[in-house]
Amino acid sequence: MISNRNQLLELLEQQAIEEQHIDQALLVSGVRPRPHNWLSFISQLLAWCGGLALLFAVVFFIAYNWQQMGKFAKFALVEVIIIVSILAYYRLAKRGKNAANHDEVQSSLSKISLLIAAVCFGVLLALFGQTYQTGADPWQLFFNWALLITLWVMLARLNALWMIWIGLLNIAMILYYINFSAVGLFFSAELNALWSLFAFNSLMLIVWERASQHYVWLAARWAPRILAVVCGVCITWLMVWLIVDSSYFYRRNTPLSYQDWLPIVVWPVWCALMYATYRRVKADLFMLAGTLLSVNVIVISFLTTHLLDNLHELGFLLLSMTTIGMATGSAVWLRRVNKEWQP
Incomplete structure (x- = not known):
């Protein structure tokens, strides 16, 4: 998580490197590429x-x-x-x-x-x-x-x-x-597809993170981040789907099936595992930001579905204040975590 550039910036802020040696430090740390590095890149x-x-x-x-x-x-x-x-x-x-x-x-x-x-x-x-x-x-x-x-x-x-x-x-x-569409654990093709994608990509993410500890060529972070984005989109969409459906069935006094309530169990577990893994085990600010985004979307979706019908204009005001507050709080917390990871 700590790059050579961040370490060099810390040393420069502490005035640990003399001014005449800054150019040499840039070359030695690899922050400033050498000519052969540019040639290889091109x-x-x-x-x-x-x-x-x-x-x-x-x-x-x-x-x-x-x-x-x-x-x-x-x-x-x-x-x-x-x-x-x-x-x-x-x-x-x-x-x-x-x-x-x-x-x-x-x-x-x-x-x-x-x-x-x-x-x-x-x-x-x-x-x-x-x-x-x-x-x-x-x-x-x-x-x-x-x-x-x-x-x-x-x-x-x-x-x-x-x-x-x-x-x-x-x-x-x-x-x-x-x-x-009729084949699967659920009654609709969309639910079957979303749950299958979530399960498969979650498995691939776990395997990728485990394998990256043993194989250097798997160390690039863009690939597991794409897998995490797919997992997050699937489980977040399932939760939003449940929130909208629960409001619809509640107005019709129709009980939801156990399959409809499955995201309530899976989504908090997924968020907890993402937090524990990328906060304590492998530091990754992108993964934490994605998890926070999912939480924000779910909370806003819940408030939009259940608040606006009852409070009308006041509901829009409360919804706007909640959105701004959650976004600000998420940004402040992510900055604090990033500072903790710096030397």
């Missing part, structure tokens, strides 16, 4: 942009020339790119292992090659289904895509490819419950 940036440009070019080329190209030409183009990408990954990965010093650019190029192959494999599956009209459900395309590239995902050791794999499974679950 090389990797251009490599990623080139790989993504090639990937999008293939997809758009096939889509634009769909009527003019024969089916064998379409298959040949995608298959050649997959084969070339796999061969490029093999050569670049082998060259990186034999190199005396670990070359970040070579490593990035090999991972980009496998990423292109994995995405083009999905294009190949979609092309096959569209050409021969297999009649398969859309969710099967994404599920089979994720299943067939699992080995490549494990070999690449690339956060972006892992997130694509998780994203494919999320899309497969959503499409599955759209087509089979």
